Amino acid sequence: MVTVTVCVGSSCHLKGGREVIERFNALVAQYGLADRVALKGCFCMERCGEGINWRIDQEYISSASGKDAIDTFYQRVLGPLGLKPADGPQGTA
Numbered sequence: 001m002v003t004v005t006v007c008v009g010s011s012c013h014l015k016g017g018r019e020v021i022e023r024f025n026a027l028v029a030q031y032g033l034a035d036r037v038a039l040k041g042c043f044c045m046e047r048c049g050e051g052i053n054w055r056i057d058q059e060y061i062s063s064a065s066g067k068d069a070i071d072t073f074y075q076r077v078l079g080p081l082g083l084k085p086a087d088g089p090q091g092t093a
């Protein structure tokens, strides 16, 4: 089980953190990963100046934009699970 935690503190929220967690949630549903990827929200990670902040397990990640976060999610979460964007049940990413 991979745990992905997205900061929903005010600074990250203003940069698009809410949209990021919603998109991660949609991807987890699309790929049927609810038993393999746990999504969580948390308050300020005390890294406000670094972008949209989130973690894969204990590794902190700062994304410059929502798109950057989604790209990283594909590479770092879906990729190790053997999934590519075209592998989704809907064939889209």
Ligand code: FES
Pocket (backbone or CB within 6 Å): 007, 008, 009, 010, 011, 012, 013, 043, 044, 045, 046, 047, 048, 053
């Ligand atoms: S609000 Fe996200 S790191 Fe501070």
